[in-house]
Amino acid sequence: MAEPQQKKNKLTLDAQVKISTLYDTILILDFGSQYSHLITRRIREAGVYCELLPCTQKIKDLDFVPKGIILSGSPYSITDQDAPHVDPAIFELNIPILGICYGLQEICYVFGNNSTELARKSEYGFAKLEINDLAEIPHANALFESVEKSTQVWMSHGDHLDTIPEGFRVIATTESSAYAAIVSETRPVYAIQFHPEVTHSIEGKTVLRNFAINICACSANWTMDSFIDKEIERIRAIVGETGSVVGAVSGGVDSTVAAVLMKRAIGDRFHAVLVDNGVMRLNECEQVKETLGSQLGINLRVVDASDIFLGKLKGVTDPEKKRKIIGNTFIEVFETESHKIDEECKNSGAGKIEFLLQGTLYPDVIESISFKGPSATIKSHHNVGGLLEDMRLNLIEPLRELFKDEVRALGTLLGISDELVWRHPFPGPGIAIRILGEVTPDQVRIARHADYIYIEEIKKAGLYRKISQAFAALLPVRSVGVMGDMRTYEQVIALRAVETTDFMTADWFEFPASVLKRISSRIINEVEGVNRIVYDVSSKPPSTIEWE
Ligand SMILES: Nc1ncnc2c1ncn2[C@@H]1O[C@H](COP(=O)(O)OP(=O)(O)OP(=O)(O)O)[C@@H](O)[C@H]1O
Ligand SMILES: O=c1[nH]c(=O)c2[nH+]cn([C@@H]3O[C@H](COP(=O)(O)O)[C@@H](O)[C@H]3O)c2[nH]1
Ligand SMILES: NC(=O)CC[C@H](N)C(=O)O
Numbered sequence: 012m013a014e015p016q017q018k019k020n021k022l023t024l025d026a027q028v029k030i031s032t033l034y035d036t037i038l039i040l041d042f043g044s045q046y047s048h049l050i051t052r053r054i055r056e057a058g059v060y061c062e063l064l065p066c067t068q069k070i071k072d073l074d075f076v077p078k079g080i081i082l083s084g085s086p087y088s089i090t091d092q093d094a095p096h097v098d099p100a101i102f103e104l105n106i107p108i109l110g111i112c113y114g115l116q117e118i119c120y121v122f123g124n125n126s127t128e129l130a131r132k133s134e135y136g137f138a139k140l141e142i143n144d145l146a147e148i149p150h151a152n153a154l155f156e157s158v159e160k161s162t163q164v165w166m167s168h169g170d171h172l173d174t175i176p177e178g179f180r181v182i183a184t185t186e187s188s189a190y191a192a193i194v195s196e197t198r199p200v201y202a203i204q205f206h207p208e209v210t211h212s213i214e215g216k217t218v219l220r221n222f223a224i225n226i227c228a229c230s231a232n233w234t235m236d237s238f239i240d241k242e243i244e245r246i247r248a249i250v251g252e253t254g255s256v257v258g259a260v261s262g263g264v265d266s267t268v269a270a271v272l273m274k275r276a277i278g279d280r281f282h283a284v285l286v287d288n289g290v291m292r293l294n295e296c297e298q299v300k301e302t303l304g305s306q307l308g309i310n311l312r313v314v315d316a317s318d319i320f321l322g323k324l325k326g327v328t329d330p331e332k333k334r335k336i337i338g339n340t341f342i343e344v345f346e347t348e349s350h351k352i353d354e355e356c357k358n359s360g361a362g363k364i365e366f367l368l369q370g371t372l373y374p375d376v377i378e379s380i381s382f383k384g385p386s387a388t389i390k391s392h393h394n395v396g397g398l399l400e401d402m403r404l405n406l407i408e409p410l411r412e413l414f415k416d417e418v419r420a421l422g423t424l425l426g427i428s429d430e431l432v433w434r435h436p437f438p439g440p441g442i443a444i445r446i447l448g449e450v451t452p453d454q455v456r457i458a459r460h461a462d463y464i465y466i467e468e469i470k471k472a473g474l475y476r477k478i479s480q481a482f483a484a485l486l487p488v489r490s491v492g493v494m495g496d497m498r499t500y501e502q503v504i505a506l507r508a509v510e511t512t513d514f515m516t517a518d519w520f521e522f523p524a525s526v527l528k529r530i531s532s533r534i535i536n537e538v539e540g541v542n543r544i545v546y547d548v549s550s551k552p553p554s555t556i557e558w559e
């Protein structure tokens with residue numbers, strides 16, 4: 012393990028003890044396919060650690076030695092002028108390589124001396140893959156081991172290979188592709204035209220597992236169980252004997268899991284801070300403090316900054332302005348609190364705070380290194396990243412390599428209750444972005460109360476785990492109603508509930524009508540200021556999950 016004291020280099024600090032040096036690792040090179048992250052998911056599901064890097068990655072700059080490499084698909088055509096090409100050095104590593112779709116075309120291009128014959132002939136959707144046995148080439152059949160000889164796969168390509176390079180043999184065909192899968196005669200280089208990473212390819216998982224475990228000889232030891240110990244050791248090595256860490260903890264699953272790991276690693280030298288920004292859910296701050304303390308032994312400081320936040324939000328109606336105000340104020344409050352902690356702990360024997368814990372997940376990392384470049388800003392998601400510049404703290408991100416479902420599995424292993432682990436995500440700017448228009452104390456009261464009833468009824472109906480995220484939004488319009496023979500002129504609550512796996516796309520949830528009826532009646536009866544409930548039936552895209 013490396014000595015922590017020498018590592019003062021902000022941001023790169025976490026990289027000093029890379030997970031890829033602790034596990035057998037498959038490298039996935041991303042050529043910009045919309046499915047690249049799915050390849051990563053499937054390899055991880057097979058129990059093998061893998062990392063996704065842009066296809067422009069130079070092998071000499073890699074800080075680990077992969078056991079195998081996968082080349083992803085791509086929106087490009089291999090013959091385009093500006094088509095991306097892989098560093099030829101990957102073929103000199105003498106490790107197994109698998110090309111998928113564009114990856115296949117790239118392999119043919121490289122082995123065809125940087126040229127290949129392509130025709131435009133698209134194949135999109137299901138196809139029947141017929142597998143050939145090639146008994147004379149010992150490694151040829153390993154990719155399709157235990158796969159039915161005739162199996163359904165998913166195709167998505169417009170370019171069609173007319174020939175394959177010398178030294179390659181066909182191991183599978185479809186009706187339209189004579190080269191649906193090929194292999195080098197002399198080395199473990201495989202290429203397939205179909206997409207094994209999508210669930211429509213029925214035996215796709217087996218193909219990827221065969222590649223990672225049988226062909227690359229990776230150990231299937233990527234389990235959250237093994238991760239805990241390694242990660243705790245890694246954190247200790249980074250923080251050292253006396254270093255202290257501060258972390259913003261919201262009660263959401265990411266920051267809670269990160270906090271529990273940190274607490275296990277360094278005990279009381281970890282300081283968890285929850286900022287009450289005045290727009291948290293009803294009773295949330297007290298509940299989170301209670302649960303983290305009693306269940307997980309984390310001493311959470313709750314900083315009540317609600318007056319500061321609500322003061323700054325006064326008169327503001329623009330969604331982006333709200334987000335910026337909350338993000339900036341958060342930084343100020345957090346910074347003040349860290350200084351206070353340093354003061355309070357100066358005689359404790361622990362060192363000053365040098366590190367900031369963040370709950371960054373792998374999808375955020377993938378997005379930021381994407382070959383396609385950053386996507387257009389739809390909304391400025393609040394995060395604590397801005398703290399870094401001002402605070403000169405080193406960043407520790409124990410979940411940086413994990414997907415959300417891995418974080419949840421980790422949480423369960425760490426003894427965190429199902430209630431916390433399966434909590435719906437809650438955005439940093441909280442209900443301020445669920446109150447359309449100005450955020451006033453009275454609007455906060457209405458939105459909070461309605462949301463509380465909504466979630467309570469969802470839980471009572473046993474639907475909480477079926478729904479990925481649900482919340483109530485308060486609309487800035489009033490409508491006419493009649494209650495107890497009297498005219499009312501009050502506000503509207505919009506209920507939102509979505510199902511999604513990655514929060515990038517989402518579908519609205521189909522409630523049983525009886526549940527909606529009960530929710531509607533309770534909110535109208537119990538929340539003063541509301542006389543109408545509507546249900547949001549928009550998917551993402553074209554809508555987003557939050558209303559602002
Ligand atoms: N009120 C808060 N007090 C302290 N930290 C916060 C607060 N709200 C958000 N954060 C910080 O911002 C980060 C990003 O928020 P985000 O909502 O994405 O993650 P989370 O709250 O940990 O989990 P989830 O996505 O399940 O809500 C959190 O991990 C946490 O570090
Ligand atoms: O921590 C966060 N800070 C934010 O500023 C923020 N904005 C949206 N979200 C959450 O992101 C997911 C996708 O939301 P959208 O479809 O509205 O963009 C959903 O889960 C949203 O709740 C946020 N989370
Ligand atoms: N999905 C892909 O990788 C497609 C590769 C290439 N653009 C084609 O159309 O064939």
Ligand SMILES: [Mg+2]
Pocket residue numbers: 261263436437438439
């Ligand atoms: Mg949250």
